[in-house]
Amino acid sequence: MSTHLPTAYEAEFAGKVALVTGGASGIGLALSRRLAASGAAVVVADHNEESARKAAAELEATGARAAAVALDVTDPASVEAGVRFVVDTFGGLHLAVNNAGIGGPSLPTGEYGIEDWNRVVATNLSGVFYSMRYELPAILAAGGGAVVNISSILGTNGFAGSPAYAAAKHGVVGLTKSAALEYAAQNVRINAVGPGFIDTPLLRDTDGPARDHLVSLHPAGRLGTSEEVAELTAFLLSDRASFIHGSYHLVDGGYSAS
């Protein structure tokens, strides 16, 4: 699928190297396409190696520089190796999007499985920390850059049945703000994006009345698209967002306005 951009944005990320965790599907894939279409060299990092390779091949077929790396964000050693792969392959790292995430079961807090809690928090919160832990030294070594952490509307709202997901996504916002303070003076901008419910494979098991309920939460009257999230994220990564540090930006069809 091609990404059509206004000419002014076609080379916006030329010379930049980007890492997208969870880049093989949904929001991460749309973002990988968006960054590649604007001239970035993109490393699609995902624990689904086959999908990552397919995504990178698709980007390369458009003429972009791209590569795939198998990476599990719940494993610090895997993340460290993934960042090393990026630097070894493309000579540095400037842009990182920490997007890999999972949903987890829908159960009230008093019934939520301990293992499920640990898995969701390990992926959606610790995974973002591990990623920044190894990305930030590489970004500093490259002279600076930008990071976007993908949180959720559930980074500010609660959601009955999703205690682990909401807690982890709130945590991503706090982590983003703290890291942004630490690196703002070193030419590294770190921000978070909070999507409303987006039509991606993450919602594959949500259909019928459950899906209608999710749609009803958005005054726009529909779920969002991955491309709509990618557009805000690309803006935050770009020099057009040069004074935006440590903030949390919603792209939610009006969910949070009511």
Ligand SMILES: NC(=O)c1ccc[n+]([C@@H]2O[C@H](COP(=O)([O-])OP(=O)(O)OC[C@H]3O[C@@H](n4cnc5c(N)ncnc54)[C@H](O)[C@@H]3O)[C@@H](O)[C@H]2O)c1
């Ligand atoms: N879809 C939504 O409604 C929605 C809303 C708000 C926020 N988000 C967030 O957006 C991000 C992307 O979600 P999506 O909807 O595109 O989902 P998706 O399932 O389409 O894509 C997620 C990707 O992350 C990868 N991944 C999962 N666990 C991983 C791990 N441990 N290590 C490496 N890669 C891993 C998966 O293989 C997949 O390619 C997630 O952080 C999600 O929480 C999604």
